[in-house]
Amino acid sequence: MSNQQAKTIKKDSADVLNYKNLAAKIEKKSAVIGVVGLGYVGLPLAVAFAEANFHVTGIDADPQKVSKLNKGISYLLDIESERLKATVKSGFLKATTEGSALRRADAIIICVPTPLTKTKEPDLSFIVEAANLIARYVRSGQLVILESTTYPGTTREVVLPLLESTGLQVGIDYFLTFSPERIDPGSKKFTIKNTPKVVGGMEPHSTKLAAMLYKHVSEKVIEVSTPEAAEMDKVFENVFRSVNIAMVNELAKLCERMNISVWEVIKAASSKPFGYMAFYPGPGVGGHCIPLDPYYLAAKAKEYNFHTRFIELAAEINETMPEYIVTSTIEALNTTNKSLKGSKVLILGVAYKKDIEDLRESPSERILELLMERGTDVSYHDPYIHEVKIHHKTLKSIKLDKKALSSYDCVVIATDHSSYDLDFIIQNSKLVFDTRGCTIPRKAANLIRLGE
Ligand SMILES: NC(=O)c1ccc[n+]([C@@H]2O[C@H](COP(=O)([O-])OP(=O)(O)OC[C@H]3O[C@@H](n4cnc5c(N)ncnc54)[C@H](O)[C@@H]3O)[C@@H](O)[C@H]2O)c1
Numbered sequence: 001m002s003n004q005q006a007k008t009i010k011k012d013s014a015d016v017l018n019y020k021n022l023a024a025k026i027e028k029k030s031a032v033i034g035v036v037g038l039g040y041v042g043l044p045l046a047v048a049f050a051e052a053n054f055h056v057t058g059i060d061a062d063p064q065k066v067s068k069l070n071k072g073i074s075y076l077l078d079i080e081s082e083r084l085k086a087t088v089k090s091g092f093l094k095a096t097t098e099g100s101a102l103r104r105a106d107a108i109i110i111c112v113p114t115p116l117t118k119t120k121e122p123d124l125s126f127i128v129e130a131a132n133l134i135a136r137y138v139r140s141g142q143l144v145i146l147e148s149t150t151y152p153g154t155t156r157e158v159v160l161p162l163l164e165s166t167g168l169q170v171g172i173d174y175f176l177t178f179s180p181e182r183i184d185p186g187s188k189k190f191t192i193k194n195t196p197k198v199v200g201g202m203e204p205h206s207t208k209l210a211a212m213l214y215k216h217v218s219e220k221v222i223e224v225s226t227p228e229a230a231e232m233d234k235v236f237e238n239v240f241r242s243v244n245i246a247m248v249n250e251l252a253k254l255c256e257r258m259n260i261s262v263w264e265v266i267k268a269a270s271s272k273p274f275g276y277m278a279f280y281p282g283p284g285v286g287g288h289c290i291p292l293d294p295y296y297l298a299a300k301a302k303e304y305n306f307h308t309r310f311i312e313l314a315a316e317i318n319e320t321m322p323e324y325i326v327t328s329t330i331e332a333l334n335t336t337n338k339s340l341k342g343s344k345v346l347i348l349g350v351a352y353k354k355d356i357e358d359l360r361e362s363p364s365e366r367i368l369e370l371l372m373e374r375g376t377d378v379s380y381h382d383p384y385i386h387e388v389k390i391h392h393k394t395l396k397s398i399k400l401d402k403k404a405l406s407s408y409d410c411v412v413i414a415t416d417h418s419s420y421d422l423d424f425i426i427q428n429s430k431l432v433f434d435t436r437g438c439t440i441p442r443k444a445a446n447l448i449r450l451g452e
Contacts, residue, residue, distance in 0.1 A: 015172045018141045019205045022175070025106055026212045029053050033213075034105030036130045038065050038095060040288070040358065041147060041181040042111030043076055047084060048192045048217040050093035057105065058095040059133075069095040077357050077384060078185060102137040107213055109145045110134070110159075111181065113288065114296070122151060122296045124158055131162040138166055143175040143209045145199075146227075149234050149293055151300035154178075155227035160202065171203035177210035178227035180234030185287070186356040196220040200230030238293040239311050244279040245290070246314035249321055252281035252451030262451030263437045281451050283414050283435040284321035284363030286352025291318070291361040322366035325435055325450070326374070329410055332433050332448050338409050341375035346398070346408040348425070349415020350382045357384035364414040365390065379408070383419050405429045413438060 025031035031054065035046040038060040050056045060066050068075050072085030087093040102108055112126035127148055134144060144163065146155050155178040160170060170176050179199045184190040197218040201207030211221045224230050248266070255262040262281060270278045285291050294315040298308045330340045352362035359365065364380070368390045371378045380388065381400045388395050398404055405411060405428040413420070416438035426432050426444050434449045 014140075015205070018173065019175070019209065022106060022141055022143060022209055023212060026209065026216075029216065031106035031213070032057065032104050034059060034102045034108040035111060036060075036102075036108060036133065037111035037113070037126075037148075038062075038069060039111065039113070040076060040078075040185055041183060042109070043069070043074075043079055044183060044192060045109065045111065045147070045181070045217075046093060046095075047079055047087055050087040050090070052216045053092060054216065055091075056093045057101045058093070059097070059099060059101055060095060061097065063097050066095040066097050069093070077355070078183075099133040100137060102134060103139065106141065107143040107145065107209075108134055109147055111147045114148045114150050114292070115288075116292050116295055120295045122299050124150065124154065127154065127158060128162070131159045135162050135166050138163055138168060138174055140168065140173045143177065143206070143213070145177045145179050145210055145213075147179055147181045149180060149238070149289055149296070150231060151235065151296040152228040152231040153300060154231060156202065171205055175201065175203075175206035175209050176227075177201040177206045178230045179210055179214065180230060180237075182234075182237070185358060186353060192217050194219055196222055198222045198224060198230050198233055200224040200227045200233075202227060235293045235297045238289045239297060239314075241279070242285060242290050242294050242318060243310065243314040244277070245282075245285055246317040248279045249281045249317055253324065255451050261449075263440050263449070280437060282321070282363070283325045283367060283450075285318045286360065286362040286364075287358060288360050291315070322363045322370060325363075325367055325412070325414070325433075326370045328448075328450065329371075329412060329433055332431055333410055336409065336431055340371070342377065343409040344377045344379070344407060345371055346405070346411045347371075347378065347380040348382075348400075348411060348413045348420060349417050350380050350385050350388055351415050351417070354416045355384075355418050359385055359388065362415075367412070367414060368395070382415070383417055402428045 033049050033054050033056045035042045035056060035058045038058040046056045046058045065075060072081060072088045074081040074084045110130045112130045115123045117123045146159055160176060168174050177199055179197060182195050197214040199207055199210040199221060201210060207223050211223050214221045252262040266278055269276050294311045298312050301308045333340055333343055347364055347368055350362055350364040351358055368378055372391055379398050380395055381398050386397050410431045410433060411429040413434045413436060416436040422439050426447055430446060432447045437449060439447060
């Protein structure tokens with residue numbers, strides 16, 4: 001036997017051995033899971049695995065989150081403290097700021113942020129930092145999974161080289177997979193359990209191991225052939241939403257001019273049982289996905305000398321919606337002989353969508369900024385967000401009562417939180433501008449709606 005043949009046989013057996021050992025640990029639930037980043041994505045995932053009786057260690061750079069988690073105090077609306085307390089008490093979940101905890105983990109899942117830079121370029125610094133941290137502790141027999149949303153190629157071009165710099169080889173010593181997170185914050189209907197999970201590994205064993213792992217928390221796992229397919233799937237899902245929301249936002253503006261209710265049109269179109277899916281207009285898109293992901297894809301496409309015109313146009317239309325809402329507020333105030341400057345305007349809801357406490361990229365923040373720049377006396381209310389900083393000024397959520405409502409020249413419903421008593425709001429306000437269609441089918445002389 002030549003040296004080369006002997007080496008190949010040795011490597012093949014290491015590959016199979018590492019795969020089989022890890023597969024057995026996953027099967028028996030003795031695999032220890034490390035979750036890097038305990039935010040909106042990482043915390044629910046860590047809790048789900050702990051509830052499935054896996055020992056989970058969450059690693060987060062924020063000591064406050066770590067301390068709260070270890071005390072069983074939740075910092076997210078989607079995870080009740082009682083639930084968190086039970087998983088911490090059971091001994092299956094704990095958190096630390098110490099990266100060295102990764103040494104014990106058999107599977108490491110990366111759930112760190114993927115923001116944009118000031119010039120709207122992908123900022124992969126959190127992924128790079130997390131991958132460098134893992135590279136410090138990676139060992140034979142581990143599975144590393146990237147869940148952060150990013151452009152196709154990140155797992156292979158960014159994470160892999162950092163892990164390979166340790167001398168370990170993917171598919172032989174350790175395994176590497178991309179699996180996009182698909183949480184729907186605030187939703188009681190869609191959970192990790194009933195939302196299919198997509199996995200795409202660097203090689204077949206990486207895919208298989210990730211699929212085996214996720215089957216313990218998700219009813220359905222879909223395997224794709226590469227990390228790139230899984231990465232593209234995630235950005236495509238979000239770009240699909242961005243494009244459709246932009247289209248319906250444009251339609252809402254046209255409907256206003258044509259004196260047609262866009263809401264009535266959407267309701268009628270929704271009766272078609274095939275070939276149509278309802279999207280709704282609003283003050284713009286928010287959160288850590290839909291406003292950002294089109295730019296991730298657009299940036300990567302440029303490497304291929306490809307310009308994603310359609311996708312960028314959609315992002316642009318959605319981004320101009322807060323300005324449109326401000327213009328519409330000016331027009332609404334005009335009908336009461338008031339100008340925007342000097343008027344008192346109340347924004348209801350600053351979270352980027354209903355029933356959540358996430359302010360990131362929220363269109364309400366932009367609306368508040370624009371109103372402030374135009375000399376408006378602005379206030380806001382949000383049941384979940386107690387203060388916001390706009391142009392270096394801290395605003396605190398007001399107490400929402402009859403007296404307060406009646407003191408504003410215009411009340412703008414920017415986020416349709418379920419807790420809002422819409423009849424009470426309409427009855428006690430001088431003027432209400434509904435940007436979400438949540439007041440339908442109400443009609444009142446002081447009520448106007450986007451898209452009508
Ligand atoms: N929020 C959503 O609805 C959602 C849905 C699907 C996908 N995603 C994607 O998931 C990823 C995470 O998003 P999120 O909303 O959970 O973000 P988040 O900001 O809520 O949480 C990220 C966490 O990572 C921690 N962190 C950052 N760098 C770290 C490091 N080097 N080591 C340890 N911890 C670190 C932060 O302290 C924070 O707690 C993003 O790529 C996002 O696009 C988010």
